[in-house]
Amino acid sequence: xxxxxxxxxxLVLTSCTKKWDCTITTTSVLGTSTYNYELEGSTDDKNxxxxxxxxNTGDVDQVTVCVPK
Numbered sequence: 001x002x003x004x005x006x007x008x009x010x011l012v013l014t015s016c017t018k019k020w021d022c023t024i025t026t027t028s029v030l031g032t033s034t035y036n037y038e039l040e041g042s043t044d045d046k047n048x049x050x051x052x053x054x055x056n057t058g059d060v061d062q063v064t065v066c067v068p069k
Contacts, residue, residue: 017040017041017042018040018041018043018068018069019038019039019068019069020038020039020040020041020046020049020067020069021036021038021068021069022036022037022038022039022046022053022064022066022067023036023037023064024036024037024062024063024064025064025065026060026061026062027060027061027062028059028060028061029059038069049064049066050064050065050066052064
């Protein structure tokens with residue numbers, strides 16, 4: 001019974017909608033630019049947003065980091 005409660009608590013905590021302050025920093029030969037974005041979603045949404053917004057193509061380096069608001 002205790003295990004079931006812990007699993008349910010974990011599901012509730014990870015599925016809660018939160019607001020996140022995200023910073024997207026892009027660096028290229030033209031310089032560095034920073035863009036701030038407010039994301040509303042679950043922790044999984046935040047992780048997906050960070051993953052999709054981070055890349056390094058050799059010419060462009062982009063890093064996305066989100067923190068709870």
